[in-house]
Amino acid sequence: MVWSRSENLKFPQIWYTFEAKDPDTGNIVTYRVEDLTEDRFEEVEHLMKTIFIRDEDVCKSVDAVNDLELTAARIRYIKTVLDQKISLVCFKKGSYEICGFNLLEVLEKETEEKRLRESNQVMGATPMTTQDLRYEDLEKNDPYLKLPNIAWPIVKLLCMQIME
Numbered sequence: 001m002v003w004s005r006s007e008n009l010k011f012p013q014i015w016y017t018f019e020a021k022d023p024d025t026g027n028i029v030t031y032r033v034e035d036l037t038e039d040r041f042e043e044v045e046h047l048m049k050t051i052f053i054r055d056e057d058v059c060k061s062v063d064a065v066n067d068l069e070l071t072a073a074r075i076r077y078i079k080t081v082l083d084q085k086i087s088l089v090c091f092k093k094g095s096y097e098i099c100g101f102n103l104l105e106v107l108e109k110e111t112e113e114k115r116l117r118e119s120n121q122v123m124g125a126t127p128m129t130t131q132d133l134r135y136e137d138l139e140k141n142d143p144y145l146k147l148p149n150i151a152w153p154i155v156k157l158l159c160m161q162i163m164e
Contacts, residue, residue, distance in 0.1 A: 003084065003106045003107075003108050004084065004085075005084060005085045005086060011035055011037075011085060012034055012035035012036075012037050013034060013035055014032050014033070014034040015033050015034060015035070015088065016032070016033040017030055017031065017032045017033070017093075018030070018031055018033075019031070022092070029092055029093060030092075030093040031090055031091065031092055031093065031099060032090070032091055032093065033088050033089070033090050034088065034089060034091070035085065035086075035087075035088065035089070036082065036085075036087040036088060036089040036101055038085075040089060040098070041079075041082050043098065044078075044082065044087075044089075044098070044101055044103075045075055045078055045079065045082075047098070047101075048074070048075070048078055048103075049071060049074075049075055053065050053071055053074060078103065080105075081103045081104070081105045082103070084104075084105055084106055086104045086105070086106065087101065087102060087103045087104050088101060088102045088104065089101040089102075
């Protein structure tokens with residue numbers, strides 16, 4: 001069985017707001033972190049394909065930007081992650097220009113090995129740069145959330161609801 005977001009969980013919703021300096025003006029502004037909606041999937045895929053794959057160190061080391069097969073595989077992987085509808089996006093108050101986003105995925109025991117193998121082929125060093133959030137040992141708790149380290153403060157809010 002493939003994990004899917006509960007229909008009882010409001011979508012989309014704002015998970016977190018914070019204040020920080022606007023990099024363009026230096027003024028303190030309010031940012032909001034919310035669910036990444038389907039109408040923004042193509043934009044995120046484009047950013048991953050044109051910026052992340054070009055600039056990220058592991059992708060650079062394997063010249064991923066010039067490897068059409070690797071880039072296509074990575075985009076297919078990204079689409080499967082986005083389809084779970086738990087990835088997050090950050091906007092500045094009053095704007096819908098993407099300031100940042102975080103691709104999150106839930107893995108299940110029965111699909112974990114296959115997905116990790118695919119992820120390793122596509123993502124290179126991903127296992128070294130991610131953490132697995134497990135409320136209990138994986139043997140006792142299925143599914144669990146796999147996320148980049150930088151997501152912890154925001155994801156704690158999300159986890160309480162999606163992992164029920």
